[in-house]
Amino acid sequence: MSIARRTLLSSGLALPFLRRASAQEAPTPILFVHGNGDHAALWMTTLWRFESNAWPRERLMAISLPDPLARADDAVPQPDRSSSAEQTERVAAAIAELRSRTGAAKVALIGNSRGGYPIRDVVSRPEGAAQVSHAITCGTPNHGVYDWEFNAGSEFNGRAPFLRRLNGGASEVTKGVSFLTIRSDNDLYAQPDGRYVGRPGTPTGVTQEGPALRGATNILLPGLDHRETAYHWRAFREQFKHIAGREPLTLSVMPEERPRIGGIVTGLSNGVPTNRPVAGATVEVFTLDWLGQREGDALLSMTTGADGAWGTAVLPAWRYMPVEIVLTVPGHPIAHFFRPHFPRSSSVVNLRPPAAITEAERGAGCLVRLVRPRGYFSWPRDVVLIDNEEVVEKREGVASIASATRSLPAGRAGTAVYALFNEEKLVGRGVPLSENRISVMELTW
Structure with a gap:
């Protein structure tokens, strides 16, 4: 941490900004959902940035899903891996826990990569949509990592039942929930060639626009990679703006005296x-x-x-x-x-x-x-x-x-x-x- 930033905090220069933010009504609780094979720790820097903008720590919740890897075939049980339905059930339970903990009627959801799938699935149902104000998917392959005849049952196949159901309507978002997608032009899971999924030279049937959704606010952040669409400070800015309706007061992480x-x-x-x-x-x-x-x-x-x-x-x-x-x-x-x-x-x-x-x-x-x-x-x-x-x-x-x-x-x-x-x-x-x-x-x- 630079001396200048330490001086800013310790001298009290940051306090007027924090007072102005905290004077507003309690911010919307936010639930963070990680991607395939990952865990809650990846959201650490994002949590810090929200906290540094006076978002109460108790209204931020990052979860670790027990079996983070997807099955090879969504319909076939596989040891230590999860189905799309299991992930949706667990995210729904986390929403209920966060609402109970904060007393809020609705929460906001942010997911990276596969974490965007249960978010979309939850809000596609009336009971889920009634509990969610904002849904943000970051680098989520919303139209699949590929759209082809191979791996026909994979959760990541645009032709498989799971994504066909989510993408089957005229709009791909849910009325009453404010949707944002964040994508990049440097995402290995939004590529026209199958090189990064084991089939070099085979067209995937998707492009860098695959994470975008009809009916959502869709933002391209050039140069960011697949994970940075969720965890980079540029992604944080868009997440904050979408939920808070204003610019963040800082994009930096403000230090604490005794972490x-x-x-x-x-x-x-x-x-x-x-x-x-x-x-x-x-x-x-x-x-x-x-x-x-x-x-x-x-x-x-x-x-x-x-x-x-x-x-x-x-x-x-x-x-x-x-x-x-x-x-x-x-x-x-x-x-x-x-x-x-x-x-x-x-x-x-x-x-x-x-x-x-x-x-x-x-x-x-x-x-x-x-x-x-x-x-x-x-x-x-x-x-x-x-x-x-x-x-x-x-x-x-x-x-x-x-x-x-x-x-x-x-x-x-x-x-x-x-x-x-x-x-x-x-x-x-x-x-x-x-x-x-x-x-x-x-x-x-």
Whole structure:
């Protein structure tokens, strides 16, 4: 956080803006729904931006759906995966919970990618539409990722029953609900060629206009990738304007003096990510200096219970230092998550064990994975460096990867490792792969 922004808050210069916003009636509660395979933590920066514009924290709710991956065939049960009907049922239950918690008659819904499907399904029904004021889909493949004879039962096929039902009318939105779609020209799931869905050279039958809906306000944000249509500050501005009916007072995240962070540990089942809680996981939280070394004892050290919750770590006041979170889950590599500082509190710092170490990676002395949960890497748009070198995964064209890996010699264990994504710099530390440990450098923005 820059000194100027810290001074703005601490000097009280920001307070007139916050007073002006808080003087209005209570804002509409908002429910956030993540995409395929994801979880609530991806909404963290968006939650911070709404809070920074005086939206009460208790009127913001990001959910983690238990089985976030779609079935191969929507009508055929599949372990650890969900149907469209199951997702709709869970979103409907979350709406009821948020309305009960806030006493509001209606809520607003924002979904990224697959998260837009249950939103549309809920409001397509009279009882759902009566409880929803605004519906925003961000990068949602509203007309399918493809429209072809292959994968005939997939939820993502524009020809399958689910999307045919949602898109079958003269209007594709519901009267009485204010609809907004946000899309980009850099979305790997809105492409005319099947390259990104395993069939290069086969026309998908969709275009970059696939996420738009007849009857909605449709906005194109050029250059953003599939996830950034939900989590980028440009997307936040459109979300805020659509629900609040005015411009946000700030697009930045205003810092808190003593951020408190917590979340749950979820797992992998047969290599498939789930959002079901994991008991018996150990979580340790440390602050670091800019050489990647720990500053004293752990701020928190605990083992999760049946709910998977890992408690709350209180970060030092006004210390904008990196954070290391060590996650130990039996049967998985020990992950040392290296994160930039947390400017605000968050209860959705959810953790999953890393994917298994591949045979190609086992020869490394230290293994470093750089991940970007809220977006993809795109060249030449982005600069992506690990240890001051461009990543080997670099590819030009549509933004399509969200992780990069670098193998380092064993002698780098205990030494600083730096990563750069445009203006966001991370510091981590090499850890010995021989001890079944890996470094995961996780970007925030």
